[in-house]
Amino acid sequence: MLEAQNLAARRGYAELFSGMGFRVKSGDALVVTGPNGTGKTTLLRMLAGLSAPAEGEIRWNGHPVRPFSAELRNVVAYAGHLPSLKDELTTEENLAALVELSGASASAAEIDRALDSVALSHRRALPARVLSAGQRRRIGLARLILSRRPLWILDEPVTALDAAGAALLARMVHDHLDRGGIAVAATHQSLGLEPARVQSLVLGETVPA
């Protein structure tokens, strides 16, 4: 269960949002929308534990969590704007390095299967330098599968993906929720989830308390 109470964010002197609260239970998703510059990325970085809220508290399973705390680092899989890939490494090496960094262990066969499921197995030995933006995104999807984290935080996950990629992402999020995971996504495209499982949070308007 992911909860936020009375969250506020500032950038310089400008207040992005304040008094924000929500509660997302296991198997549900929170979809964050709002115009550019209303604090979607800031909110997601707070939930991932990368930055501290100006006010308020974030709780995971009832316990307050602080930025970079061990509790959060063991549950969060964060996919931000940047792909976290090294141009010098191959697709396979990039994926293996990221999975190992997340503390999960994946055999060569599992990595193969994950690359297969994101339709990248024919590009496994190519350096990431030559991959397209969409293919880079797909490596990120494979990482999400293999890191086996209960809380997914996805910042504009559909960007650069083609129709098949977007459908794949939707299916992945669906399976993740089925397993009892939680997903928080900032996106304007539909993820095709059943409405009953989705809470939506609109930034830049009157914020639900």
Add this chain to the structure above:
Amino acid sequence: MSAEAQTSVAAATHAAGDAALAGVRWALARDLKLAFRSRAELGVQLLFYVIVVTLFPLATTPERNLLATMGPGVLWVAALLASLLSLPRLFATDHADGTLEQIALSPYPLEALVSGKIAAHWLTTGLPVVLLAPLLGQQYYMDGESLTVLAAGLLIGTPILSLLGAIGAALTLGLRGGGGLLALLILPLYVPVLIFGAGAVDATRAGLGATANLSLLGAGLALAVVGAPFAAAAAVRIALD
């Protein structure tokens, strides 16, 4: 404390140690692999070191005694500059492609991951400088004993440069013109290393023995190994916030 509690504390300490070790290993292996894939860049840094050291005899004097006096200082200053040249990239590339976020969110301790990166930095930039020094010292008519002491000093001193430099590199992350600022920030901290390192060779030439200087360098290294990863990790977290 009951025997059971003691066992569980011991197990927890053991697990934490394992995680730290795994973190160091991950960062070290990955950074070494990356360095190997872009080895031309390392070659440039090393060539810079060689050229700077070579410029001084050409610009000053062919006189043996003067060169032998100047040599240790020149080699040390060139080592500092070579280290400074490679430092901005220590965290900047990971910062620019988003890997640093994943590193900070890893269950491995950030201090361990930073230590692994620093170790890789030293192995790829510091160690070659140490190995080349006796060869380059020949241009300065340094005798065998001086060359040995110079190399020993560099072997203890260059890891300190990587460790202190990592703090500066992390503090200047994301700043425009960070490279220049990094030099201003870090060069004053390098001064003690320079004094004791070059001083060790001078002391040998004066017949005093290098033990005192090298011991002080060793003490500095011990201090930096314990402290610098924590300071650099804290700076990385601030840079991401």
